[in-house]
Amino acid sequence: MSARRYSPMEMIETLVGFPTVSADSNLNLIGFVRDYLADLGVESRLTYDESKRKANLFATVGPDHPGGVVLSGHTDVVPVAGQPWESDPFTLTRRGDKIYGRGTSDMKSFIAVALALVPEFQKAGLRRPIHLALSYDEEVGCFGVPHMLRDIAANLPLPAMAIIGEPTSMQLANRHKGDLVFRTRFTGRDGHSSAPQRGLNAIFSAAEFLTFLSRLAAELRDEGPQDESFDPPYTTVNVGQIDGGTAFNIVARRCEIIWEFRPIPSVAPETVIARVQGFVDSELLPRMRQAAEEADVETTTLVALPPLMPEPDSPAEALIHALTGVNEAIGVAFGTEAGHFQQTGIPAVVFGPGSIQQAHKPNEFIEIAQVEACVGFMRKLAAWAAASTP
Numbered sequence: 001m002s003a004r005r006y007s008p009m010e011m012i013e014t015l016v017g018f019p020t021v022s023a024d025s026n027l028n029l030i031g032f033v034r035d036y037l038a039d040l041g042v043e044s045r046l047t048y049d050e051s052k053r054k055a056n057l058f059a060t061v062g063p064d065h066p067g068g069v070v071l072s073g074h075t076d077v078v079p080v081a082g083q084p085w086e087s088d089p090f091t092l093t094r095r096g097d098k099i100y101g102r103g104t105s106d107m108k109s110f111i112a113v114a115l116a117l118v119p120e121f122q123k124a125g126l127r128r129p130i131h132l133a134l135s136y137d138e139e140v141g142c143f144g145v146p147h148m149l150r151d152i153a154a155n156l157p158l159p160a161m162a163i164i165g166e167p168t169s170m171q172l173a174n175r176h177k178g179d180l181v182f183r184t185r186f187t188g189r190d191g192h193s194s195a196p197q198r199g200l201n202a203i204f205s206a207a208e209f210l211t212f213l214s215r216l217a218a219e220l221r222d223e224g225p226q227d228e229s230f231d232p233p234y235t236t237v238n239v240g241q242i243d244g245g246t247a248f249n250i251v252a253r254r255c256e257i258i259w260e261f262r263p264i265p266s267v268a269p270e271t272v273i274a275r276v277q278g279f280v281d282s283e284l285l286p287r288m289r290q291a292a293e294e295a296d297v298e299t300t301t302l303v304a305l306p307p308l309m310p311e312p313d314s315p316a317e318a319l320i321h322a323l324t325g326v327n328e329a330i331g332v333a334f335g336t337e338a339g340h341f342q343q344t345g346i347p348a349v350v351f352g353p354g355s356i357q358q359a360h361k362p363n364e365f366i367e368i369a370q371v372e373a374c375v376g377f378m379r380k381l382a383a384w385a386a387a388s389t390p
């Protein structure tokens, strides 16, 4: 029995049809891709999350050698609830020269084009492998891809480079900021609000911490390194949520904040973390413990998205230059999985069809011309991988 073939458009329609919102399972989509590839004689490796409701998929077309090119994309999409869509977000709908649906630009079209072209890759006689890397939980903090990368590093020939097909309108991006998100919990001692001296108010302690953060933010803005390819060109700090206390007449025993910083590539995240931890360990916590020995400050990392650093002589950049003639590399404002690939020793760039302007919005779309440009790019990639040896 010969395998069912899909045009790029049919494959986009199929992938958009799986409602893979990050909170839900992506196993139907992954199962479909695994079966489709198996029919073509391509084996898939799956790595799961703890609940086994979500999986990454990694597959190799061509020889089992090091030196391949990874085409990487996330399978999850952001929610559609509460957004005013004019058509069903999970039914691909064409209007004029655009196709609409959740994930069309971010970023199922890139994955779909790669999948639809697998039979062409096979016919091309690849001397370098082309790998397909599909991840879960990108939109909620890039939690899936590290599992896949650990599996690759431990068990497979290391690819030479990765193309992360996030929507850049087919422009080459070689850098983005990181994103580190934390929850910090302050524990004090409760008591009657008429005698605050007998307790320790965790909200006041959190306020001291927030004052430190806002000074640090100003310092990073005014004195920290600058990178003009980003807007703003410096490392930013934000406090996103605060929650604490019980009632107006109780000294607050508990307060919790969620905060983040987004380092430009030249700022090592560890240096910022060390500054914050240093303030807690040497100033804030000793002061709190003078008032209540059980006082505590506990920080948990919620998201650790490494920045993508521009790499001198990056083979991934050189490949995009060679295949597209695009000379200039830009920075992008959004985070991607590219930094994780880079940290695994796989040089990575961000390069894909569609615009980030359309991502995460109602009536998300991609221009058909962008899909066609992506098809053209991947055909050139296959010709290159057939002609070049690692």
Ligand SMILES: [Zn+2]
Pocket: 074, 106, 107, 138, 166, 167
């Ligand atoms: Zn994305």
